[in-house]
Amino acid sequence: MRVTVTVNGVARDADVEPRTLLVHLLRETLGLTGTNVGCDTTSCGACTIHLDGRSVKSCTVLAVQADGSDVTTIEGMATGGELHPMQRAFMENHGLQCGYCTPGMVMASTALIAEAEADGTTLDERAVREGLEGNLCRCTGYQNIVASVLACARGEVGNATDVQVRQGAVA
Amino acid sequence: MSTTDVIGSRRLRREDPALLTGEGRYTDDLPIPGALHMALVRSPFAHARITAIDTTEAAAAPGVRAVYTAADLEHLWANPMPCAWPVTDDMRNPAHYPLAKDKVAYVGDAVALVLAESNAAARDAVELVDVDYDPLEAVIDLEDALSDRVVIHEDLGTNVSYRWDLELDEDAVQAAFDGAAHTVSGRFVQQRLLPMAMEPRAVAAVPAPFGGGVTLYSATQVPHILKVMAAVTTGISEADIRVVAPSVGGGFGSKLNVYAEELLALALANERKEPVRWVEERGENAQATIHGRGQIQEIDLAADADGKVTGVRVRLIGDMGAYLQLVTPGIPLLGAFLYCGVYDVPAFSFTCTSVFTTMTPTDAYRGAGRPEATYAIERAMDLLAAEVGVDPAEIRRRNYITKDKFPYTAVTGLEYDSGDHEGAAAIALDLAGYEALRSEQAERRAAGGTKHLGIGMSSYFEMCGLAPSRVLASLNYSAGGWESATVRMLPTGKVEVVSGATPHGQGHETSWSMIVAERLGVSPDDVEVLHSDTAISPHGMDTYGSRSLPVGGVAIAMACDRVIDKARQIAAHQLEAAAGDLELSGGVFRVKGSPDKEMPLAAVAFEAFTAHDLPDDLEPTLEAQVTYDPPNFSWPFGTHVCVVEVDEETGAVEVRDYVAVDDCGTQINPMIVEGQVHGGIVQGLAQALFEEAVFDADGNPQAASLAEYLVPAAPDVPSLRLGHSVTPSPTNSLGVKGVGEAGTIGAASTVINAIVDALSHLGVTEMRMPASPLHVWEAIQAARGTGGEGLVAEIATDTAGADRDAPSDTLSPQTQPGGGA
Numbered sequence: 006m007r008v009t010v011t012v013n014g015v016a017r018d019a020d021v022e023p024r025t026l027l028v029h030l031l032r033e034t035l036g037l038t039g040t041n042v043g044c045d046t047t048s049c050g051a052c053t054i055h056l057d058g059r060s061v062k063s064c065t066v067l068a069v070q071a072d073g074s075d076v077t078t079i080e081g082m083a084t085g086g087e088l089h090p091m092q093r094a095f096m097e098n099h100g101l102q103c104g105y106c107t108p109g110m111v112m113a114s115t116a117l118i119a120e121a122e123a124d125g126t127t128l129d130e131r132a133v134r135e136g137l138e139g140n141l142c143r144c145t146g147y148q149n150i151v152a153s154v155l156a157c158a159r160g161e162v163g164n165a166t167d168v169q170v171r172q173g174a175v176a
Numbered sequence: 177m178s179t180t181d182v183i184g185s186r187r188l189r190r191e192d193p194a195l196l197t198g199e200g201r202y203t204d205d206l207p208i209p210g211a212l213h214m215a216l217v218r219s220p221f222a223h224a225r226i227t228a229i230d231t232t233e234a235a236a237a238p239g240v241r242a243v244y245t246a247a248d249l250e251h252l253w254a255n256p257m258p259c260a261w262p263v264t265d266d267m268r269n270p271a272h273y274p275l276a277k278d279k280v281a282y283v284g285d286a287v288a289l290v291l292a293e294s295n296a297a298a299r300d301a302v303e304l305v306d307v308d309y310d311p312l313e314a315v316i317d318l319e320d321a322l323s324d325r326v327v328i329h330e331d332l333g334t335n336v337s338y339r340w341d342l343e344l345d346e347d348a349v350q351a352a353f354d355g356a357a358h359t360v361s362g363r364f365v366q367q368r369l370l371p372m373a374m375e376p377r378a379v380a381a382v383p384a385p386f387g388g389g390v391t392l393y394s395a396t397q398v399p400h401i402l403k404v405m406a407a408v409t410t411g412i413s414e415a416d417i418r419v420v421a422p423s424v425g426g427g428f429g430s431k432l433n434v435y436a437e438e439l440l441a442l443a444l445a446n447e448r449k450e451p452v453r454w455v456e457e458r459g460e461n462a463q464a465t466i467h468g469r470g471q472i473q474e475i476d477l478a479a480d481a482d483g484k485v486t487g488v489r490v491r492l493i494g495d496m497g498a499y500l501q502l503v504t505p506g507i508p509l510l511g512a513f514l515y516c517g518v519y520d521v522p523a524f525s526f527t528c529t530s531v532f533t534t535m536t537p538t539d540a541y542r543g544a545g546r547p548e549a550t551y552a553i554e555r556a557m558d559l560l561a562a563e564v565g566v567d568p569a570e571i572r573r574r575n576y577i578t579k580d581k582f583p584y585t586a587v588t589g590l591e592y593d594s595g596d597h598e599g600a601a602a603i604a605l606d607l608a609g610y611e612a613l614r615s616e617q618a619e620r621r622a623a624g625g626t627k628h629l630g631i632g633m634s635s636y637f638e639m640c641g642l643a644p645s646r647v648l649a650s651l652n653y654s655a656g657g658w659e660s661a662t663v664r665m666l667p668t669g670k671v672e673v674v675s676g677a678t679p680h681g682q683g684h685e686t687s688w689s690m691i692v693a694e695r696l697g698v699s700p701d702d703v704e705v706l707h708s709d710t711a712i713s714p715h716g717m718d719t720y721g722s723r724s725l726p727v728g729g730v731a732i733a734m735a736c737d738r739v740i741d742k743a744r745q746i747a748a749h750q751l752e753a754a755a756g757d758l759e760l761s762g763g764v765f766r767v768k769g770s771p772d773k774e775m776p777l778a779a780v781a782f783e784a785f786t787a788h789d790l791p792d793d794l795e796p797t798l799e800a801q802v803t804y805d806p807p808n809f810s811w812p813f814g815t816h817v818c819v820v821e822v823d824e825e826t827g828a829v830e831v832r833d834y835v836a837v838d839d840c841g842t843q844i845n846p847m848i849v850e851g852q853v854h855g856g857i858v859q860g861l862a863q864a865l866f867e868e869a870v871f872d873a874d875g876n877p878q879a880a881s882l883a884e885y886l887v888p889a890a891p892d893v894p895s896l897r898l899g900h901s902v903t904p905s906p907t908n909s910l911g912v913k914g915v916g917e918a919g920t921i922g923a924a925s926t927v928i929n930a931i932v933d934a935l936s937h938l939g940v941t942e943m944r945m946p947a948s949p950l951h952v953w954e955a956i957q958a959a960r961g962t963g964g965e966g967l968v969a970e971i972a973t974d975t976a977g978a979d980r981d982a983p984s985d986t987l988s989p990q991t992q993p994g995g996g997a
Contacts, residue, residue: 022296038205039198041425043374044458048882051374079198092196096188099847102855103681104195105374105425111196134890141882143374143426144681146858146919147890149851 008072012037013081021068028052028063030071031078039079039108043141050140053109054078060116062109062139079108082115090162091115091153097162100153102144113140114154121158128158182694183910186847189686190700191679200423203378203395204455211380211451212241214441215298217288217305218463219280222316222534222875223328224309226278229288234304239297243305244444245288246277252443254411257499258434260401260654261506267338270329270532272499274436280309281328281498282536283877284463286436291444291452314534314875318472318493321531328498328532335532337496337505342512342526344587352487352523356478360559366469366548367945368495368869370879371541372887373680375425376456377465379438381445389416390446394438397427397680399708400716401655405434405502410443417442421708424680428859429540430465431680432720433502437464462880467869468541470495471508473552475515478523483564483571487523490515490552494530497537504539505530509651510639510721511545513588517553518597518635518813519575524587534875540720542859543920546638554634554925558932559941567614568929569605572635573598583906590639590647592811593905593913596839597635601815603899604633604837608817621937626824629832630934631817634926638812640914642721645805657805659723660715661731663692663739664799667785669778671696671703673735676716677728678708682852682916684724687844688732691910695736696777697763715803722812722914725844730908731804737909738800743780746798749791750783751775810905810913814838816857816926822934827953829865829931831894836922838898841905841913849915854896856919862888864927866946886946935959 009018012035019034031037031054040063043051052063055077082089091111094100101107117136121128128136133154134147142150156162194200231243256271276285288305292298313326320326321335328335353359380393390412396402399419407414424431437454445452456465471494478487494508508528516524561571576597577584584592610631617629642648643657660676673688689703706712717727740760747765748755751773758765765780767773780798783789787796819833836857843849866886870878879885904911924945931947932940939959944951 024296032205036207037198038201041202041375042204043376044882046458046881046883049374049458079196083197088193088196092193095196096192099189099851101192101195102683102851103374103426104191104200104423105202105681107195108198130895131891137890139889141374141887141889143372143428143859143887144855145851146854146856146896147893148854148896151890151895 006069008068010071010074010076012076013078023069025068026064027066027068027071030068031063037078037080041105041108043105048141049106050113051106051109053112053140055112055116060113079111082111089115091157094153094157094162098149098153098156100145100150106140106142110137110140110142110150113137114157117154118158128155130155182690182700183842183844184846187686187690187700187845189683190689191683191685195423202375202423202425203380203393206380206393206422208380208382208451208453211453212291212293213295213298214437214452214454215290215295215302216286216437217302217307218460219276219283219285219287219309221280221309221311222283222314223312224280225312226276226280226287226307227310228308230306231288233306234290234301237297237301237304239293240290240301241293242291243288243301246273246275249275252410252447255409257436258405258409258502259500259504261503261652262654263340263505263509263652264338267505268332268334268336269500270332274440282534283875284460284536285498286464289440295455314873316533316535316871316873316875318495318531318533321533322493322529328534337500337530337532339527339529340509342588344524346525348523349487349489349525352478353476353489356486357481358479358483358560358563359476360556360563361474361476362552362556362559364473364552364555365944366471366473366551368470368535368538369468369541369863369867370462370869370885371428371430371465371468372882372885373426373428373430376458376461377431377435377437378455379441380451380453381441382451383445383449385449389418390442391418391420392438392442393420393422395424395431396421397424397431397678397720398718399678399710400676400718402434402438403710406439406442409434409439412442412446418711421678427680428542429468429544429720432540433466459881462885463536463877466501466539467497467536468538469548470538471548473548475552475556477556477560479560479564483560483566483574485519485521485560485575488516488521490526492528494528495538496530496532497535498532499537501537501539504537506651506653507538507540507545509545511549513590513639514546514549514637515553516587517550517557518577518595518637520577520581521587535871542856543917544721546917547860547921547924550634550636550921551925555928558929562936568633569601569610572601576635591808592637593808593907594903595811595813596901596903597813597815600813600837600839600901601635603901604815604817604835607897607899608819608833608835610817613819628822628824628934630820630822630930630932632926632928632930632933633815633817634922634929635815636813636922638722638914638918638921639809640722640812640917641726641806641810642723643727643806644808647809656717657727658803659717659728659731660801660803661728661735662799662801663732663735665739665777665781665784667782669702669781671698673703673705673732674713675705675707675728675732676713676718677724678716678718680719682719682724683848687725687729687848690844691729691732692736695733696740697760698777722916725912726810726905726908726914727804727806729844729912730806730910731802733910734804735800735802738802739798742794742800743777743798745791745794746780746783747775750789806907808907810841810907812838812840812913812915812918814918814922816922818926818930820927820930820934822931822952824938824956827949827956829947829952831861831927833897834894835897835899836919837900838915838918839901839903840915840918841903842911843902844912850898852915853898853919856917857896857923858888858893860920860923861893861927864924864945864947866892868946
């Protein structure tokens with residue numbers, strides 16, 4: 006089947022089998038391997054992307070369902086050679102170790118902040134933890150992921166140069 | 177920042193931008209044109225004879241290029257799958273090949289494989305392979321395995337793989353128990369765990385048929401070990417195998433192995449002269465990637481009237497699973513030396529019997545034997561505190577090896593390098609507000625209620641480094657414990673570092689660049705770090721056992737020192753000064769007393785490159801290679817404190833606070849250290865509260881996906897509060913000890929101690945892991961004598977619990993208040 010999906014601002018056409026998952030279209034057909042696959046039960050969230058502005062697990066969307074949609078992947082987050090503030094926040098707060106869950110975490114977190122802004126709510130630690138429930142990480146114990154998202158939500162990004170200034174614990 | 181205070185700074189990781197943008201490449205991300213996709217046919221039975229395999233329909237399916245069974249591939253193997261740790265001379269090790277031929281011995285055991293033009297075609301064809309099985313009885317209970325009721329590997333005649341005793345002074349142990357004022361005993365079950373690295377395993381084997389051998393890309397922690405073992409197993413010349421570990425998405429020990437899929441892809445790519453790739457599905461990961469833990473522990477403590485421990489006796493049954501993988505039999509031994517914990521214990525005996533079961537092989541999982549040992553001694557210390565009638569913190573204070581006793585030679589003969597347990601415990605208890613918590617607990621108990629406050633603590637040693645080689649030899653480990661490093665000054669003054677340590681998320685590149693920057697006086701940005709490719713880094717022992725820094729990092733520092741030594745001779749020649757009169761500071765050699773005479777290291781590097789004017793006896797170029805074999809293990813230590821609220825009515829446990837003080841010696845990058853501790857604690861906490869690889873009585877895994885196996889998510893775990901102390905190791909010039917497993921080693925016992933403490937006034941003295949609401953509720957009912965524990969057998973059959981009708985922590989009668997269970 007023929008699908009057209011706008012991926013990171015560029016319209017892409019592809020022929021796919023009806024059973025092709027969106028994550029496989031991205032990874033195998035379009036070569037966008039930044040979106041990772043960590044499970045087969047929609048549990049881990051490593052494949053999280055933005056579909057028409059909402060965060061979704063791309064292993065649970067058929068490629069044909071995305072026909073005509075706007076998709077943003079991790080490859081579309083940094084622009085003009087600059088990391089997205091959420092990416093910067095993860096770096097400054099040591100929010101990643103092996104990096105495998107990281108693209109999904111960044112995509113889920115940016116959507117979480119956007120939703121909070123749209124709702125006019127303020128994210129606290131509990132809300133960030135609850136909001137990331139669908140994304141698993143095995144390295145960080147989530148401590149610094151939560152710190153990263155809170156730092157980004159509060160605009161506390163870009164203060165660190167190459168040496169982290171933050172001291173320790175989550176607020 | 178000057179270059180001399182790089183070590184100890186919170187430098188951001190150079191690895192991160194690539195990983196944050198999708199630029200990082202994991203094995204399954206690599207474009208491999210023309211690769212065939214491999215998929216495996218796996219046994220749905222835990223124990224069965226294979227009576228027939230019909231591959232006809234699969235072979236004819238669209239896109240399928242070949243289907244193989246074990247019989248088709250026998251010519252590819254020079255040796256069975258490797259086990260590098262024959263712990264005893266008479267250890268039984270069933271020959272084990274990448275595909276099972278006559279029998280399967282666990283659910284997930286591979287019996288056939290498909291090569292196809294796409295992953296989907298290969299997976300579809302797997303469903304068309306028709307295998308006839310004649311099912312046999314499963315063996316999932318360690319004591320059942322020990323009875324040889326069903327012998328899994330008939331040619332061995334028994335399920336016992338080995339019995340290993342730490343042969344010390346048995347008379348002294350007996351005397352300690354004979355003369356004891358107090359004794360306590362505990363029986364603990366270390367349930368099987370699934371490592372669940374977020375990146376499943378993946379392999380791609382790419383041949384260069386006209387003269388380049390085969391390149392094996394693998395999501396592995398151990399490319400160097402894999403290369404050697406792959407050569408031994410396949411008979412392909414070691415010179416024709418290159419192994420590359422691209423970005424690796426976590427390992428936790430599960431990628432410290434040599435797996436069937438790696439060998440199959442390599443051998444088939446080599447034979448067919450076309451690339452073969454494979455990526456593991458999560459469900460396969462739960463079955464075919466090694467499991468962790470799997471032990472039944474019995475521990476007895478003898479103590480004098482003051483609660484000073486006078487003897488420790490340990491009996492272990494180890495669950496090997498169906499076969500011995502790379503270091504399967506050695507895992508209980510890694511823990512053997514830690515059952516005396518951080519205490520000054522004069523008499524110790526340890527015996528371990530390890531058995532085969534019809535479940536996935538076990539092997540190293542974060543901590544590998546040491547969390548298990550720490551759990552047993554730290555639970556037992558709490559039992560002793562209750563027996564003696566003193567606070568758990570006090571019983572530990574009375575028994576810690578005091579700071580002035582280091583270096584301390586333990587009863588096992590090992591020497592502990594340095595430590596300050598009282599100091600670490602004091603920081604942790606203060607940070608947690610221990611005294612106030614005890615007051616709150618007393619007030620709340622007096623007031624009554626159904627939510628109970630519990631405070632638990634554990635102190636631990638992490639025996640790490642996994643070196644020196646001669647000690648590993650005494651344990652029959654087949655490899656060395658050294659690590660290799662090369663430091664090379666480039667003509668432009670930049671520095672190239674080649675390390676044999678192989679990162680999979682730890683940030684080695686950042687840490688190594690910091691060590692070199694500090695040592696040589698260059699910017700960390702000017703240090704390139706190369707690793708994880710046997711063509712670039714030919715020597716290495718890889719990354720496991722918290723060894724990268726105390727072995728590999730120290731090797732880098734030593735190589736820097738040798739570079740400086742040579743550079744000093746060149747600079748002295750150029751400056752017409754005596755080498756002994758030169759000082760290196762900030763990357764510049766200066767002549768003492770003649771401040772105008774100086775030569776930057778970068779200029780020395782260029783002189784070494786051109787070789788136009790070197791001292792007569794000096795070779796051109798400026799580089800040094802060091803292979804470092806440490807004189808001792810390193811001994812990080814610490815104390816953790818956990819505060820829980822346990823709901824008596826629902827069994828729900830809420831972790832209210834978690835405080836950890838981990839002393840890993842000198843910290844190269846405290847940000848990275850904290851990250852390691854955070855992740856480690858949550859993995860240990862997950863064993864205590866959530867995770868268990870449950871099997872039913874027929875050996876079928878009941879938690880074989882991330883939907884069923886409870887890897888905690890962010891809302892499931894607390895925010896952690898870290899303190900630290902710094903007690904440098906005296907055995908290496910950096911003073912470092914290693915930190916990768918520390919958090920995990922201390923955590924599970926801390927959490928369980930807190931839960932038992934919360935319920936102790938209800939008579940609870942035991943808690944089966946994971947302390948799920950069901951298990952907690954059952955323990956409360958059991959303490960009340962209402963028999964709630966019987967529900968376990970009805971609801972879930974537990975592999976680890978040898979006695980299904982009782983919670984796993986059953987205690988011997990002398991410690992039971994009122995004859996509880």
